[in-house]
Amino acid sequence: MKAVRSYVRFIESIPDYLKSIQKEIILLVDENVDHIYSDFWKDYPKIIIPSGESSKSFEFIQKVINKLLKMNAHREIHLIGIGGGVTTDITGFVASIYKRGVAFSFLPTTLLSMCDAALGGKNGINSGNIKNCIGTINQPKFVAIFPDFLDSLSTLEFQNGLGEVIKHAILSSQNDVDFLLNNAEQIKNKDSEIICKLIEKSVHFKMNIVEKDVNETDERRLLNFGHTLGHAIESSSHLSHGESVAIGIWHDTILALKNKYCTQEVVDIIKNLFETFDFDLTINIDFEILEEKILHDKKRYNEEIYYIFPFQIGDCRIIKIEYSKLIEQLKDIIHG
Numbered sequence: 001m002k003a004v005r006s007y008v009r010f011i012e013s014i015p016d017y018l019k020s021i022q023k024e025i026i027l028l029v030d031e032n033v034d035h036i037y038s039d040f041w042k043d044y045p046k047i048i049i050p051s052g053e054s055s056k057s058f059e060f061i062q063k064v065i066n067k068l069l070k071m072n073a074h075r076e077i078h079l080i081g082i083g084g085g086v087t088t089d090i091t092g093f094v095a096s097i098y099k100r101g102v103a104f105s106f107l108p109t110t111l112l113s114m115c116d117a118a119l120g121g122k123n124g125i126n127s128g129n130i131k132n133c134i135g136t137i138n139q140p141k142f143v144a145i146f147p148d149f150l151d152s153l154s155t156l157e158f159q160n161g162l163g164e165v166i167k168h169a170i171l172s173s174q175n176d177v178d179f180l181l182n183n184a185e186q187i188k189n190k191d192s193e194i195i196c197k198l199i200e201k202s203v204h205f206k207m208n209i210v211e212k213d214v215n216e217t218d219e220r221r222l223l224n225f226g227h228t229l230g231h232a233i234e235s236s237s238h239l240s241h242g243e244s245v246a247i248g249i250w251h252d253t254i255l256a257l258k259n260k261y262c263t264q265e266v267v268d269i270i271k272n273l274f275e276t277f278d279f280d281l282t283i284n285i286d287f288e289i290l291e292e293k294i295l296h297d298k299k300r301y302n303e304e305i306y307y308i309f310p311f312q313i314g315d316c317r318i319i320k321i322e323y324s325k326l327i328e329q330l331k332d333i334i335h336g
């Protein structure tokens with residue numbers, strides 16, 4: 001699987017890029033992205049995706065499908081999602097079910113989607129307020145990354161992406177953690193050379209894991225580090241995905257220390273990393289609310305759950321633990 005075909009630095013090359021696809025295409029574009037950049041794709045039919053998590057619903061998917069039908073979109077159509085993780089998830093999901101499956105590709109426009117959401121073929125939507133509990137695993141034909149999109153991304157959304165970037169670095173190696181620490185100021189200032197390297201590292205790390213375990217039966221589970229608690233926080237608060245995952249990772253690290261899986265040194269490195277990038281790691285949500293969400297975690301199988309703990313930087317492990325024990329320990333460290 002070679003989903004990530006190209007890094008194209010200059011956003012001006014998007015029209016040539018789209019032309020090079022040589023297929024009939026329909027764009028699914030995030031509304032805010034379209035406001036800023038629509039000149040680059042003015043010649044193509046498009047469906048606008050309203051910004052926000054509420055678009056990842058069956059109701060909205062139905063609307064998109066109705067629009068595709070009205071546009072007479074046939075089975076040879078190529079859908080291209082241009083936007084953040086919401087748009088890429090919706091595009092991948094719709095493409096997977098429309099006419100039993102059509103081709104799709106992504107031009108991710110947020111840091112989070114460039115480094116994570118657009119990669120690996122998971123296309124999820126929400127049901128009620130349970131995150132990503134419906135979806136497909138189906139790979140895009142290509143993911144073309146234009147880092148220049150980040151120029152218009154808000155500081156808050158940039159921070160959101162850093163949550164997943166930091167997760168990849170902790171899972172990957174001390175080298176990748178040092179890269180983030182040594183270049184923290186350039187990263188915060190969106191220095192283009194450093195940002196390209198950062199994206200490259202994250203993409204390389206994630207795709208390496210996905211290529212070994214596309215269907216998440218083994219190693220890919222590592223990418224869920226911080227996500228059980230993270231998803232519960234995200235769906236119970238106004239916090240972004242990346243901010244919520246950062247809080248999840250931090251509390252799972254404390255859990256690892258408590259269970260003697262890691263040393264205080266590992267805890268200190270992870271704390272320093274999040275502090276360097278200005279993450280607030282406190283939880284102000286009743287545990288009962290989080291517990292209700294954790295119950296629906298996709299990694300839970302009856303009385304057990306696959307949970308990811310850091311043993312060292314670059315050595316996180318998947319441990320099957322008793323669900324009730326996890327709940328007890330989480331409750332203890334969050335409100336203890």
Ligand SMILES: NC(=O)c1ccc[n+]([C@@H]2O[C@H](COP(=O)([O-])OP(=O)(O)OC[C@H]3O[C@@H](n4cnc5c(N)ncnc54)[C@H](O)[C@@H]3O)[C@@H](O)[C@H]2O)c1
Nearest residue numbers: 032051084085086087109110112113116117122149152153
């Ligand atoms: N499929 C996966 O593997 C995977 C992995 C991680 C996260 N996700 C999903 O991704 C979603 C979050 O994605 P996200 O963080 O990219 O958020 P998003 O798609 O909601 O985008 C965030 C905001 O930024 C705006 N925006 C996007 N690009 C912009 C740009 N270049 N300039 C200005 N504004 C821009 C959007 O309009 C939106 O308001 C969640 O639904 C999460 O579940 C999926």
